[in-house]
Amino acid sequence: MSGPAAYPARASLQARTALQARAALFLLPLLILSWNTTDSAEAQQSAATNNCVSCHAGLDDEDMSLPVAEWQRSAHLPADIYCQDCHGGNAATMVEDEAHDVEMDFVGLPDPYVVHELCGECHQAQMTNYVPSPHGLEGDFWPNCVDCHSNHEIVQPQASLISIPDNCEDCHEQAIMDDYIALTDRGLEPIVEFRQAAEEIRSAGVPVDLILTQATLARDAYVERASHVFVLEKMVAVVDSLEQVYPSIRKEVETARTEVDTRRRFGWMFIGLFLVAAGVIWLYRRSLPGA
16 A cells, blocks of 8 residues: 555554553563562551550559550550569450459569569560579579560660669679670671671562561570570570571572672663664654655
8 A cells, every 4th residue: 555545554653663662661660670579578567555555554653654655665565565564454444443353364463473474474585594594593593584674665686785874783794795796796786797697688579588588587496505594605606507507698698699680680681672762763763654
């Protein structure tokens, strides 16, 4: 077909070609984003207040209201650990006598000699190690859990928080504390680094399940064998054994990072080829008669 009759067909072809080019350019960023999409982190669930919190937060007595503010800053809130989980009682009522019913296992101030049992309901490995330790039976259960970790404003454990002046320095010289902190860092800091690296790698779409599994196994080994034993010689043996494992995890991290770099290079190559193809289509369209 030639002549004026061919113009509509040619115009239709040009329109389709232009549409394809625009579609390609539109889809390109979506494709790039899809490569970098990670398993979205689960949204933190809003902490539902209960009647213990509602009542105590409004009390004029600071000794009764301050624990609420401290708890709201603690690691227990996002873990869904509420007042009744430690103190018992009935959180479903605003009637004081019913809320503090001893038949509901209400305990206002736990006995220092059983605090470890209360905390041990969740932290079993730590309690198992603590009881026979110099701080457990040998130390007449002092210091206990809340002496070192506070009672309501529980924070995630950090080596820098180990030395508690009001407790540790009463019995231990600073040199011992420094050794303890350094040993804890040797055992735990690599695990933190592995997990952080895994999250960065995951963002590029590279699987990190093996890295996270190995890091979790190492942390569990530390918790079960070294956490709260309070005997440096035992801790040294555990940390030494973990340091035999860490190189293999580092190798996995480096392998995954290499895969990330490879994917990024191919990604940029794909982008370049896509742009070249779009440019060719655009030039072809411009070269057609009547363009």
